[in-house]
Amino acid sequence: xxxxxxxxxxxxxxxxxxxxxxxxxxxxxIYMNASGFSFVYPMVTAAVIFGGSxxxxxxxxxxxxxxxxxxxxxxxxxxxxxxxYGISMLDRYKDVGRKKSxxxxxxxxxxxxxxxxxxxxxxxxxxxxxxFVTLLNYLYWVAGATLGGIIGDxxxxxxxxxxxxxxxxxxxxxxxxxxxxxKPDTGLIGLGCAALCLMLFGADHFMIPTMIAILAVLxxxxxxxxxxxxxx
Amino acid sequence: MNLTQQIITIALCAAATMxxxxxxxxxxxxxxxxxxxVQYLGKALPCAIFxxxxxxxxxxxxxxxxxxxxxxxxxxxxxxxxxxxxGNMLLSILCGTVCYMIVLHLFA
Numbered sequence: 326x327x328x329x330x331x332x333x334x335x336x337x338x339x340x341x342x343x344x345x346x347x348x349x350x351x352x353x354x355i356y357m358n359a360s361g362f363s364f365v366y367p368m369v370t371a372a373v374i375f376g377g378s379x380x381x382x383x384x385x386x387x388x389x390x391x392x393x394x395x396x397x398x399x400x401x402x403x404x405x406x407x408x409x410y411g412i413s414m415l416d417r418y419k420d421v422g423r424k425k426s427x428x429x430x431x432x433x434x435x436x437x438x439x440x441x442x443x444x445x446x447x448x449x450x451x452x453x454x455x456x457f458v459t460l461l462n463y464l465y466w467v468a469g470a471t472l473g474g475i476i477g478d479x480x481x482x483x484x485x486x487x488x489x490x491x492x493x494x495x496x497x498x499x500x501x502x503x504x505x506x507x508k509p510d511t512g513l514i515g516l517g518c519a520a521l522c523l524m525l526f527g528a529d530h531f532m533i534p535t536m537i538a539i540l541a542v543l544x545x546x547x548x549x550x551x552x553x554x555x556x557x
Numbered sequence: 558m559n560l561t562q563q564i565i566t567i568a569l570c571a572a573a574t575m576x577x578x579x580x581x582x583x584x585x586x587x588x589x590x591x592x593x594x595v596q597y598l599g600k601a602l603p604c605a606i607f608x609x610x611x612x613x614x615x616x617x618x619x620x621x622x623x624x625x626x627x628x629x630x631x632x633x634x635x636x637x638x639x640x641x642x643x644g645n646m647l648l649s650i651l652c653g654t655v656c657y658m659i660v661l662h663l664f665a
Contacts (some may be wrong), residue, residue, distance in 0.1 A: 374567070383567060390558070400573035404573055407574070429579055490571030495610045513602040514605050518605075519608065547601075
């Protein structure tokens with residue numbers, strides 16, 4: 326009874342995520358398929374990583390020479406934002422019992438946004454609400470990715486260029502992030518450091534220098550960036 | 558990359574992700590705030606990271622050879638314009654990708 330009610334409350338919140346995860350998941354599966362991987366790859370990466378942006382990058386990594394250190398560093402840098410989701414959810418996820426590990430495991434950007442902002446009615450169990458939001462979003466994504474990997478080249482049209490969905494996705498996320506900032510400083514630092522390092526070090530070796538450069542510039546200009554963006 | 562290397566690569570990505578998700582719950586208690594510098598990075602890093610990822614996606618584009626980055630440029634332009642006009646993430650991604658695919662076919 327308690328669970329049914331939580332599920333019924335949680336589901337409507339996840340409808341926009343369902344649309345986007347099925348479409349993006351599908352695109353990810355097709356992208357992996359077009360890169361020469363069987364559906365097992367998008368299914369497994371979706372299930373064990375469950376982080377859209379990194380999964381696309383993982384696809385690209387799997388096609389590049391084996392480089393465990395760079396893989397780990399890049400993955401950490403892409404996912405580092407989760408640290409701050411965790412910090413924000415410390416209180417909310419405090420008394421949810423055994424579900425806690427799963428809630429943290431499945432805390433992607435979208436799940437975090439819903440569970441952080443949703444107004445959960447008094448008579449609905451918060452723990453189960455969090456649980457169903459997390460579970461539904463997880464299932465949408467894994468289902469989309471697997472399906473995309475299976476239908477892949479059986480689509481009735483040419484999928485050449487579908488990998489651009491990743492570039493478009495990051496462009497949009499980047500625009501959204503820029504819009505939230507008062508000044509474009511940090512966005513330009515990211516773009517500039519990456520572009521400069523790409524020219525200096527070439528396509529295969531520019532990511533680690535880029536990340537070091539970003540951290541260095543952000544640290545060096547901490548005071549003015551904090552002031553201009555009115556961080557607390 | 559052989560299968561073992563692929564498994565290691567995927568496992569490292571999963572481990573890094575889980576580390577970033579679980580770490581705060583292992584380190585910070587709910588009544589003790591995170592260090593100031595960590596809080597600063599939490600605000601300043603995301604935007605820089607996504608800027609970096611846009612460049613990462615474009616790393617193999619050559620301005621001097623092939624289609625000179627024109628499909629990529631137009632694809633991004635379509636994405637940005639759609640997003641400016643409609644502000645709908647899915648629509649922007651769709652328009653940008655379709656535009657890119659069409660231009661790519663014209664060059665092929």
